[in-house]
Amino acid sequence: MSSNTFKYPTIYNFPPFFTKQPNLQTFQIQLQIWQDLILDYCKFYKIWSLSINGQPNTTTTSITDDDDDGEEDVDNDDIDIDVDISKNSIFKNDKIERYAKSDFILDIINHMIKNGKCEWIDANNHKFGLFIYWYTLEEWADKLYDWIDNTGQNNTVLTLYEIRKSELTENQEFNNINLNLLIKILEILVKLNKALILKDDSGSIVGVKFS
């Protein structure tokens, strides 16, 4: 197996793993293993956001992508609101022909939300999917600010594109980060007085000044 393929834990091939376990204690450990698996999986493939049916989410949310970077997001498959398990879903294992049912998937998601490991992108509209926090927002904020600090970019203005997609951040873990996730992280830094978000007349973000 090559190292650029995610190695699932052996329990992923254990058919009952996909059934909500009736024994409460077993169910708790099952939720925990699902959570760890999803976090490891997303971290491995740098998946910032999952759709509710367990696929990497490439759509952007209700917040418009007003980045002036001319980026080419690989959107925009329509996501079914119903939990429709199709290809490439972490909740489906073709090898053993098992998939998790929607109520169980929701249990897993709620468990992760409770632990601060994911969040609805739009609490009122679950079809936008989830942000998956393999690092917490605070940890991301630290990583971003450390990079600014270590590269002496305090007091310079950066565009969101430069942070996300430019050569500057090629080797950083937040390279290619989801735009809306980045904004959430910047908002944390703003609260800590470590960053200032610069907007144009129409309210679009044009850049960030770190302090």
Next chain:
Amino acid sequence: MSRKGLASFENHSSQQTKFQNLGQQLLRSQHEELETQFQVFQNALTAFKEQYSAEIMENPKFRTEFSEICISFGVDPLIVSTDKNKSNTTSETDDKYNHLAMRIFEICQLTKSLNGGIIPIADMTRMINNEAGVDPMMSSLHNSIKEVDVQKAISNLKNIGGEIQMIKIGSSNYIKSIPQELNSDQSIILATCESIGHVSVNLLRDNFGWRKIRCKSNLEELVSNGLVWVDEFGNEKLYWATSWINKEL
């Protein structure tokens, strides 16, 4: 903040250093204090162990709780188990088996909610060999643990936690770390699960001639003890042995 002239900068940075030094000092003294407290507690625990060793040996509930406290504070609960008269001459081999026994105890605790407290001795041996490389206490044993070592260590463990014992299900050896005993029906079910992965009510009825209620009640008890997991996919519920969780397909 008002800044006037270069001098204010110097002032600022020297203050900063002072604060940092003070902070570090505080941290250091807190750390030392905690370390002392920890040491005191460890000593108290060891003293307690010596004083009450007879009781610890006799009362299984007390013993289990005491072992858990010991482990979380890095005190070896097993020293109590070695015969007091020869405790000063504990040989290196005894040490080795005591460490091994402690790991077995810990792994049983850690995996209990996953496997219901019954684990194949082969799995246990593999897990210990896998991690021996990272545990300095065990490094000399890396990849050299055999099933017989695990068995020997478990007989040592009997001295502190009678709950941990070897059982045979079908043709394989297991380590059981729960007080409940398996009835003969349940042993048959687990042995069947072990060889083909899963059983169902119909499978039990057809192969052993049991009535439906007998199949169901035994399976339900195994589920409620966490010893089998339920697979609701096809037409019939399947019950899987937890030992298959670690199988590489």
